[in-house]
Amino acid sequence: MGLWNLIKPSFWEKRHSKLELLNYRRLWKNTFWSAIVVTLAPLFLLAAINFYQFQKQYELQFSEITNQMQRLLATSKLQVSYFLDERKAALAYVNLDNTFEELSDIKRLSSVFSRLRKSFGGFVDLGLIDARGIQQTYVGPYNLEGHNYKNQDWYQEVMIRGIYISDVFLGHRNFPHFVIAVRHESENEPPYVLRATIDTDRLNSLMKAQDIRRGGDLFLVNQAGMLQTSSELYGQVLTQFPLVSDQHPMTNGIYQTKDATNLPLAVGVAEVEGTPFNLVAINKPKALLHRWDILRINVMIMVGLSVMAMLLVIYWGSNTLVGRIYDADLRRVTMLHEMEYTNKLASIGRLAAGVAHEINNPVAIINEKVGLMTDILAHTESCPLKDKFLKQAEVIKDSVRRVSRITHRLLGFARHLPIKSEQIHLVDLIKEVLGLLGREAEYRNIQINLDGDGEVPPIMADKGQLQQVFLNILNNALAAVSDGGRIDINVAEHDRKRVAISIYDNGEGIKEENLKNIFEPFFSTKGEKGTGLGLSITYGIVQKMGGDIHVESKTGEGTTFRILLPRQNNTNLETDEEEVISRLV
Missing domain, CATH: 3.30.565.10 (Histidine kinase-like ATPase, C-terminal domain)
Structure with a gap:
């Protein structure tokens, strides 16, 4: 008997309708599900408690990640602000310490540019622009003297606000850089602008020097979402940052989102005041919480394997137990039916033996009488139908022998x-x-x-x-x-x-x-x-x-x-x- 046949609904109706001692299908179900409840309920309860604890620990770890990002953004923002303020202050000091005529002297301007590069670094060129927007003197790798900036937006802004910091751009220099321009005002002379170009490598170095965890990133973007420094995750300078668009503008704070592979991301944004830059920190909780994920996955695998093993054992045990009960009942009922069948056959055997005995007695008498008649006819000479009577006597003897064979066979089958x-x-x-x-x-x-x-x-x-x-x-x-x-x-x-x-x-x-x-x-x-x-x-x-x-x-x-x-x-x-x-x- 197959194990599955034991629990098939039609098993009893089609094959063993005479065995109705127990509802074995119901017994199997009760045994199977009772064992599952008793063994798996505590396991699932412990698994749920562990999962809850893992989830709480996961949330605590994520909260710690958020706090780390906030500290990283605050520290990095101060350093970027310090970097830019330092250079703005240097240019403002040059304006205050020198007159327009002194800065118009190329030697004087070259001397100032040399001291700026040695003291601060990152300066690519330095130019003096008069009130008309024309560049009077220029120190750098290009010939920009006489260039008119009067109609450019940055010149209008610096003349209004007194200071200007541009986005990173390539320009005709064809390398990433940005501009810091400072306006000089004096009662004795018209305003002029001191304009310096800064290499973005210094900003890149500043970003890479921060303590960034595995899987994280730190970079600058402008309001339009263009990278102002290179990014490990999103490419080089002037690449579009995918998480910023017209529909999703840059906002301060830390929020969760998903990357292109649908994995969770923690994104922190801090605006650098007085500049077009926004500081962006990226963390991948999956990478930072990798050990917790591995532990949780291992626990889930162990629970899954345990459940599968228990189900197999319970299934095998239930089938074995109910199967043995069924086999024992089947053997018992079979024995009872065999005994009943045997008693019927024994009764038939006794009846056959009695019938054979009763038949044998008159048949024996008939056989003796036919033999006597045959002997008498054999010694009688005057009987006119002697031959006919002898033939009929042989027919009777053959019939008697046939009856004897039949009763002998009946006795052979009835004899125990x-x-x-x-x-x-x-x-x-x-x-x-x-x-x-x-x-x-x-x-x-x-x-x-x-x-x-x-x-x-x-x-x-x-x-x-x-x-x-x-x-x-x-x-x-x-x-x-x-x-x-x-x-x-x-x-x-x-x-x-x-x-x-x-x-x-x-x-x-x-x-x-x-x-x-x-x-x-x-x-x-x-x-x-x-x-x-x-x-x-x-x-x-x-x-x-x-x-x-x-x-x-x-x-x-x-x-x-x-x-x-x-x-x-x-x-x-x-x-x-x-x-x-x-x-x-």
Whole structure:
């Protein structure tokens, strides 16, 4: 019996409707789910508690990450502001310490530019622009003297606000830089502007010098979202920062979002006052909380594997437990039915023995009287119908002998003998069984053909058990064939150790879905007419003898039973209750 068959809803209705001791499907469900609740409920409870603790720890770690980002933004913002204020102050000091005429001197301006580069670094060029917007003197790698900036926006802004810091741009220099311009005002002279170009490498170095955790990034962007310093995550200077757009402008604070791969990001933004720059810090919580994720994943894997193992054990245990209960109940019910069947057969046997005894007495008298009449006629010379009377007496004697053979066979089947192994010629044994079934075959015009090789060696077995085997199979064959049908029996030597018996009938056949069940107890295709024990007992007897039995059938074409029996009996011949029951059944 398969494990799954035990819990199929149609199992009892189709196969074992006679076994209604317990609702085994419900028992299996109750056992299975009770075991699951008892074993898995504490596990899931502990897993939920651990998950809650992990989540809390995760949130604490994320809060710590946020605090670190806030400290990083504050520190970096101060350094960037200090960097820019330092250079603005230097330019303002140059304006205050020098007059326009002094700065118009190229030597003086070159000297100032040289001191600025040595003291602060990052200065690329330095130019003096008069009130008309024309560059009077210029120190740097390009020839920009006489260049007019009057109509440019930055010049208008510096003349209004007094100071100007530009976005990073390439310009005709073709490298990233930005401009700091400072206006000088004096009551004695018109305003002029001191303009310096700053290399962004100093800003890049300043960003990289910060303590950035693994997976993080720190850089500057302008209000339009263009990178003002290079970024490890988003590319080089003047690349568009993807998290800033017209729909999502730059705002101060720390917020969570997702990157292009849908992973969470912590983004911190701090505006650098007085400049077009915004400081941006990026952290990937997944990278920073990697060890917590690994621990959580390991715990989930362990819980999953534990649950799977428990489910398998519970499933196996429930099937085994309920299966054993079912098998025990099935064996008990089978034994009860076999005992009931045995008692019926014993009663029939006793009845047959009584009938045979009652028949034998008058038959014996008839036989004696016919013999006396034959003797009298043999010594009488004057009887005119002597020959006719003698012939009729022989007919009566033949009938008496036939009745004696029939009653002898009945007594042979009814006699309860101990199990013993003896030499049996299978062809003769089958003929004896057919002697009991021959009248039914004759009435129904069923042709029974017995093909037995005269050289088939005898086997050592119990005669009563073999009679039961062939009687059960031939009874099924007679029930399967219609009137005028045919049954073919063949006995032959299979090999040196076994003998093969083939019983074929051209009846209606057995459906394919029933073939695998015909040897099971209580399975019958005869409805209320069958007990479902005949072939089951037959199978058990053949197995105990060390033989084998197979069946082949096609619907509408017929059925063939093939039995292989060993020539030597290998079974234990000790009489026990089960063997007696099997023999009697």
